[in-house]
Amino acid sequence: DGKNYTPDVCLYPKRDVDHFNTRETPQNKAIPGRHMVANSAGGFAFGVDDWTRLDRFLILGNEGGSYYATERKLTVDNAKAVVRCIQQDGVRVVNRLTEISQAGRAPKNDPALFVLALCSKFGDLATKHAAFEAFGQVVRIGTHLFKFNEEVKGFRGRGRWLRRVNTSWYNNMSADKLAYQAVKYQQREGWSHRDLLRLSKPVPPD
Numbered sequence: 001d002g003k004n005y006t007p008d009v010c011l012y013p014k015r016d017v018d019h020f021n022t023r024e025t026p027q028n029k030a031i032p033g034r035h036m037v038a039n040s041a042g043g044f045a046f047g048v049d050d051w052t053r054l055d056r057f058l059i060l061g062n063e064g065g066s067y068y069a070t071e072r073k074l075t076v077d078n079a080k081a082v083v084r085c086i087q088q089d090g091v092r093v094v095n096r097l098t099e100i101s102q103a104g105r106a107p108k109n110d111p112a113l114f115v116l117a118l119c120s121k122f123g124d125l126a127t128k129h130a131a132f133e134a135f136g137q138v139v140r141i142g143t144h145l146f147k148f149n150e151e152v153k154g155f156r157g158r159g160r161w162l163r164r165v166n167t168s169w170y171n172n173m174s175a176d177k178l179a180y181q182a183v184k185y186q187q188r189e190g191w192s193h194r195d196l197l198r199l200s201k202p203v204p205p206d
Contacts, residue, residue, distance in 0.1 A: 050082075053082075054081065054093065054115070055096070055100070058106060058112055059105055061106070061108060079114075079118065086118060086119055086123050086127060093119060094123075095130070098112075101138045109138070112138050113151055117148060120161060128161060132164065139165075142188070145185075146192075163199070170197070
């Protein structure tokens, strides 16, 4: 009877091909044909390049981690991305961290100090020179100076470059400003001005 005819396709069970859908994909599966990476939540997200990750870290940092990733893991992952950027174009990294730090785009200056410290360790001569020139623009107060020296302690010795930047920080500051820094920021991060003066041995310019 033609009136009661139902197409056979409607009687077929759901086929395997229905699970392959480029418009509706579960979060725990990558979208077919798209570049996606596994995230800390156990799902997939569109990957970002190292330079985008550098910007995110400089502005947002990773304090406290996230619901799915610990702060330590985020720090390690971000540090690896930063080092890759430094190896690719370290001067660009220094310029970028200086720009973001001076513009006040980040709630805290700590990420910029951390990246500057990485530049001093993993950068080539041009990068280290750029980091030296930018030091006073990023390390603006005593707290920044102490934090930078604490970051550096984790992955490099106290070599000539570090003595020079610490010396330049003290020598490039006027007597009034230096006195203010010494009174307001006496000790932070386990460091004091006395410690840094003893290690850097600055000689006032004539």
